[in-house]
Amino acid sequence: MRKILQLSVSIILLVGILAGCSNDGDNTVKIGYFPNLTHVATIxxxxxxxFEEEFGHGVTIDTLQFNNGGLFMEAMQTKEIDVGTVGPGPLLNIYVKNPEFHIISGAVNGGAVLAVTKDSGIDDLEDLDGTRVAIPVIGSTQDVMLRKALQEVDLDATSSGGTVELFAAAPAETATLFTQGSVEAAATQEPWGYTLETQADGKLLLGWDEFAWGKESTNTVVAATSDFTENKELTTAYLTAHKKAVEFIKENPEEAQDIVIKHIQELTGKEIDKEETEVAFSRLEVTTNVNEQVIQEMADISKEAGYVDSSDITGLIDLSILEEIE
Structure with missing residues (x-):
């Protein structure tokens, strides 16, 4: 009987050790974001x-950087990341197929513009008829914003011609496309809009406060997997840190700009212009708010474009934990 008891205790201890190892693995939070200005809150x-302060010493933080929302969402689907900042366009496109991801906070409104080449002869939205417009990627937030703007003048956008042809290209490449005459316009995020103005002889057709939904245009949100949000403690910690960052940026804009410049330079090795950053900051608004009507309209436009079969995004937005913090 005594041997059986000892064996039982040994099994219990072994299970405890294995469980402890499992918990160690579970205590890594994988955060994704883009190395650009619209992800300033995460940076x-x-x-x-x-994040370190709110998660505490028992949690390891890993980060991954992405160049577009498609890659971000692919990583989230394969569980390479748990939470982070991304445009709502790619997120809702995946959500209608696999509702395992949620918007749990806002991050940035605005921060995107519609720029045209100066010699294009484009002075109004109607003039975009028959032109080629650069976007970061098909189905991106800027793609959806462009479609919203074109709806106002009854123009259609496709990736294979049509009244307005979409041309997918990395934002960093748009200046070259402008100077080569490969496109007449670009729907892009900052600071690339300012770069087009100052380095590629471009001009703004629609500023950040006019493009699509204007100042209500949701450019960046906090997205998380269902597995992550089920852990209320970790989700609360992330959102508390995110909210602190938003408040810091609002109260210390110049210091926040310096932080972003240093961070992006260290990641990319590229020199970031101080004036460029300052102008870009003036064209966006950091926030935790989410305009649910705008997100729904984005889903409707994505369906009309054929990116998704349904625009039913019930459950996509879950601000319950954020509201408890606020």
């Missing part, structure tokens, strides 16, 4: 150690 939260 500031990382640089100011807000």
């Amino acid at each position: 500031v939260a990382l640089e100011n150690n807000y």
Whole structure:
């Protein structure tokens, strides 16, 4: 009987050790974001150690950077990341096929513009008829915003011709496309809009406060997997850090700009212009708010474009934990 008892205790201890190892693995939070200005809240939260402070010493933080929302969502689907900042366009396109991801906070409104080449002869939206417009990627937030703007003048956009032809290209490549005459316009995020103005002889057709939904245009949100949001403690910690970053940026815009410049330079090795950053910051608004009507309209436009079969995004937006913090 005594041997059986000892064996039982040994099994219990072994199970406890294995469980402890399993928990160690579970205590890694994988955060994704883009190394650009519309992801400023995530960058500031990382640089100011807000995530470390809120998660505590028992949690390891891993980060991954992405160049577009499609790659971000692919990583989220394969569980390479748990949470992070991304445009709502790619997120809702995946959500209608696999509702395992959620918007749990806003991050940035605005921060995107519609620019044209100066010699294109384009002075109004109607003039885009028959032109080629650069977007970051098909189905991106800027793609959806462009479609919203074109609806106002009864123009259609397709990736294979049509009244307005979409041309997918990395934002960093749009200046070259402008100077080569490969496109007449670009729907892009900052600071690339300012770059087109100053380095590619471009001009703004629609500023950040006019493009698509204007100042209500949701450019960046906090997205998370269902598995992550089921852990309320971790989700609360992330959102608390995110909210602290948003407040810091609003109260200390110049310091926030310096933080972003340093962070992006260290990641990419590219020199970031201070004036360019300052102008770009003036064209966006950091926020935790989410305009649910705008997100729904984005889903409707994505369906009309054929990116998704349904625009039913019930459950996509879950601000319940954020509201408890606020």
